[in-house]
Amino acid sequence: xxxxxxxxxxxxxxMAGVQETQAASSFEIADATREAYSRINTDAASAQLSDAxxxxxxxxxxxxxxxxKDIDIAGLGPIxxxxxxxxxxxxxxxxxxxxxxxxxxxxxxxRLSLPGQDAHGGPLPHPVYGNQLNEQGIPGxxxxxxxxxxxxxxxxxLPEGEAIKLRRPQYRFAELHYGPLNAGIQFSPRxxxxxxxxxxxxxxxxxxxxxxxxxxxxxxxSGRPNVVWDAEKQRPAIGRFGLKANVATLRQQITGAFIxxxxxxxxxxxxxxxxxxxxxxxxxxxxxxxxxxxxQLDAMLLYLRLLQVPARRNGDDPIVRxxxxxxxxxxxxxxxxxxxxxxxxSPLPALSGQTLHPYSDLLLHDMGDDLADHRPxxxxxxxxxxxxxxxxxxxxxxxxxxxxxxxxxxxxxxTEAVLWHGGxxxxxxxxxxxxxxxxxxxxxxxxxxx
Amino acid sequence: xxxxxxxxxxxxALNAYQAAAKEQLTLLTAYPxxxxxxxxxxxxxxxxxxxxxxxxxxxxxxxxxxRQPQQGGVDVYWSAALPNFIALKQQGAWQKLGIDRQGLADxxxxxxxxxxxxxxxxxxxxxxxxxxxxxxxxxxxLPQPKTWQDLADARYQGHLAQPVPSKVGFAPMMIDxxxxxxxxxxxxxxxxGIVANARPVDSGATFITDIIASGERGIGPGIDFFTASxxxxxxxxxxxYPEPAAYSSAQIAITAASRHAEAARRFAAFVLSxxxxxxxxxxxxxxxxxxxxxxxxKPDDYYDPFAASSRHPVVYDPGRTLSRLALNNxxxxxxxxxxxxxxxxxxxxxxxxxxxxxxxxxxxxxxxxGLLTAVPIDAEEAxxxxxxxxxxxRAADAKAEADAQALEQAWHREIDSRYSxxxxxxxxxxx
Numbered sequence: 015x016x017x018x019x020x021x022x023x024x025x026x027x028x029m030a031g032v033q034e035t036q037a038a039s040s041f042e043i044a045d046a047t048r049e050a051y052s053r054i055n056t057d058a059a060s061a062q063l064s065d066a067x068x069x070x071x072x073x074x075x076x077x078x079x080x081x082x083k084d085i086d087i088a089g090l091g092p093i094x095x096x097x098x099x100x101x102x103x104x105x106x107x108x109x110x111x112x113x114x115x116x117x118x119x120x121x122x123x124x125r126l127s128l129p130g131q132d133a134h135g136g137p138l139p140h141p142v143y144g145n146q147l148n149e150q151g152i153p154g155x156x157x158x159x160x161x162x163x164x165x166x167x168x169x170x171x172l173p174e175g176e177a178i179k180l181r182r183p184q185y186r187f188a189e190l191h192y193g194p195l196n197a198g199i200q201f202s203p204r205x206x207x208x209x210x211x212x213x214x215x216x217x218x219x220x221x222x223x224x225x226x227x228x229x230x231x232x233x234x235x236s237g238r239p240n241v242v243w244d245a246e247k248q249r250p251a252i253g254r255f256g257l258k259a260n261v262a263t264l265r266q267q268i269t270g271a272f273i274x275x276x277x278x279x280x281x282x283x284x285x286x287x288x289x290x291x292x293x294x295x296x297x298x299x300x301x302x303x304x305x306x307x308x309x310q311l312d313a314m315l316l317y318l319r320l321l322q323v324p325a326r327r328n329g330d331d332p333i334v335r336x337x338x339x340x341x342x343x344x345x346x347x348x349x350x351x352x353x354x355x356x357x358x359x360s361p362l363p364a365l366s367g368q369t370l371h372p373y374s375d376l377l378l379h380d381m382g383d384d385l386a387d388h389r390p391x392x393x394x395x396x397x398x399x400x401x402x403x404x405x406x407x408x409x410x411x412x413x414x415x416x417x418x419x420x421x422x423x424x425x426x427x428x429t430e431a432v433l434w435h436g437g438x439x440x441x442x443x444x445x446x447x448x449x450x451x452x453x454x455x456x457x458x459x460x461x462x463x464x
Numbered sequence: 465x466x467x468x469x470x471x472x473x474x475x476x477a478l479n480a481y482q483a484a485a486k487e488q489l490t491l492l493t494a495y496p497x498x499x500x501x502x503x504x505x506x507x508x509x510x511x512x513x514x515x516x517x518x519x520x521x522x523x524x525x526x527x528x529x530x531r532q533p534q535q536g537g538v539d540v541y542w543s544a545a546l547p548n549f550i551a552l553k554q555q556g557a558w559q560k561l562g563i564d565r566q567g568l569a570d571x572x573x574x575x576x577x578x579x580x581x582x583x584x585x586x587x588x589x590x591x592x593x594x595x596x597x598x599x600x601x602x603x604x605x606l607p608q609p610k611t612w613q614d615l616a617d618a619r620y621q622g623h624l625a626q627p628v629p630s631k632v633g634f635a636p637m638m639i640d641x642x643x644x645x646x647x648x649x650x651x652x653x654x655x656x657g658i659v660a661n662a663r664p665v666d667s668g669a670t671f672i673t674d675i676i677a678s679g680e681r682g683i684g685p686g687i688d689f690f691t692a693s694x695x696x697x698x699x700x701x702x703x704x705y706p707e708p709a710a711y712s713s714a715q716i717a718i719t720a721a722s723r724h725a726e727a728a729r730r731f732a733a734f735v736l737s738x739x740x741x742x743x744x745x746x747x748x749x750x751x752x753x754x755x756x757x758x759x760x761x762k763p764d765d766y767y768d769p770f771a772a773s774s775r776h777p778v779v780y781d782p783g784r785t786l787s788r789l790a791l792n793n794x795x796x797x798x799x800x801x802x803x804x805x806x807x808x809x810x811x812x813x814x815x816x817x818x819x820x821x822x823x824x825x826x827x828x829x830x831x832x833x834g835l836l837t838a839v840p841i842d843a844e845e846a847x848x849x850x851x852x853x854x855x856x857x858r859a860a861d862a863k864a865e866a867d868a869q870a871l872e873q874a875w876h877r878e879i880d881s882r883y884s885x886x887x888x889x890x891x892x893x894x895x
Contacts, residue, residue, distance in 0.1 A: 047698025048747065056678070067671060076497055076520035083525045090520075097520055100497045105748075116512040120501060150517065153490070153537045 042325040050324040051106035058364030069317025080301035089305025092298040093148035094277040102206030109206030111423035115162040134243035159190035202387035213319030217356035217365040237377030259400035280306040337460025344445035373404035382436020408462035486515040498748040539722040544714035558583040573778025586713035588751040593705040600682030616657025618815040626662035630793040641710035648843035660811035696747030710780035790855035835886040840875040
């Protein structure tokens, strides 16, 4: 009952209610340093703290090409994108896109698929390249190719006359080692998103997401949960991880990244990521089976679940408060839901009953043609994206030393990010564009306080 | 179907485009992502025609990799692994670096920063010292330690976290620096006193910083950059370099088998250039440049090893005693790690008695102290090349392993006997 009330208050933009529910969670930490995304909840870790630290080491570990003496960290490739989790999630934060066509993608990747669905309703992998372009290969195994990005700027004029330039990315595949990509290829460039607070998101009950979808409908917002294939339970489930909410659990998100990004097998992905056409890849030895042991996976899972979220700052600043009111008034909070509450979470009871401030509903929303990747993923169509959490967004520049936002990093700052919103977010975007300079500044101050 | 018209809106070419051919350069390193990624980006910016591929291996795993045919395809080896560079030089694994060394230091005090034959050179340094938690020290009324000898003082009992050198990568040379600086017997005696004050730490170096930052302990002997980076990222810590300070250096070399020697040379020169050395100042790296002029532009409060060495010249030369590191580690474990709780109890009792000893007792207590600080082999034996080799190769040589175990068993008996005698003598003193 309380959960429903909190959700309703948040959705209706009842600021008094939001303020009341912003009691400090034990998973929120007053930290604005460059380590703010990397704080483990040591109280919640209790006797498992050393496991959590082991998970942290694994997250930062550069993996080794097999065969190797260090069998615990061997298994990179045969084809892969990067050597470590931290490559795409630096300091547990956001990656960034290349700045020009000469730069390689270092914290970004490109998903691939063909029109159609796999046996479980997910994207249909390309028969030769699979579901992700792995740009690198271990010695003796060619990487799959490379992608470069170039930007074309175009002007946007706001109602008060301010001219802003947005930049549209254009991607170019090159050096494709395994033959051309089909004309019907669907691809989706993705910058590595932050990884803190994922335990809290996992502990939000499915029922809350369903209620949010229903209440959104009443407000004219068409958010809906993605229904994906839960590979552990072998049944459909609501997705909440990944940029299209295309993964059901954090364990599956981790193992998917290990195999997809680094070529490291696990109990959930026991086969190397080589397609039938990739002969050298298939002939390369694995380090062991699986390369990521269950104990290592558990440690990584624990670490990510225990990562805390930086608490809001400057909440008493009148300009920040004004910006917060504007955020709600122009409709941002309809999808970027300020307050959620976790349910009972038996895998890590400390996550139960927590009030969190993700500024996300974890639902899919139509974001319009301009942001569309035209690559369906389970029930998410090519225009839909999961509302990304905004918590910690005000620290990105300090921690990750850039301010590139959106799924492909095309927005160079928060203003550009808002202006790219389309689809069902178009009315909010239009109201944003019509704000006075003072209100716009206040809104940005609010976002920077997160 | 609604997606089709825009399907190719984001791309200009899927298969026809052939990128300008880049020269592929393969780098083998053990640097973490924070370091590697910044050098990759900066080098790519400086040399967009060279594609840097990175392989990662810890030093013990890199050595066999570089001994493969064609040296595993590696062009450049860049790592804080001096023993590997020396061993591979002896096997003809390197070609001359052949880069301009103008403005680079050839040594810091007694420590060389370049191979005299020009096959490899240092690219950065890291210093050994003490991570401190100032709030913890204040809370416990402890003064800031300034020397290794200070750490062995009774007042620090229970306040230290000491890395176990056989388990923590940077610790063998740190331990060896104490032995070189203070001499074999006194060095081991100081280490015994330090261990008596410490909880052992047998996992990675970041754990030392965690332990000290959390306030579980107040002082952690360690290597500077973990702590310096933590401080630069907001941790309320401090790092103290003893005087004279000791350093470990990372080296760079070009493989003899490299087919991309000129590109390799460009990378090595870039790492040593002002642009490359400046990256070391980044808050997530915090290593010490080997180009002295860089310190004119260092961030506030950044340590300058060249200035420090002009005041207290560096005496530690790691290359002089590298061959004994494995022997040191074995001795450390047999002396201390195997008897940790027993030792702490013995030292506690000894120190309690020493605090109130009269002249008559002092001599007997000195005997007990001698039993707790003695080492089974003397300095001359420790210089034995065959003994050092036995411990260095034990992991890969069954006979050496058997010999090493036999020696360790003999040491164990001797050490156990000494500690038992100390226990007995302490009981007599207490009664």
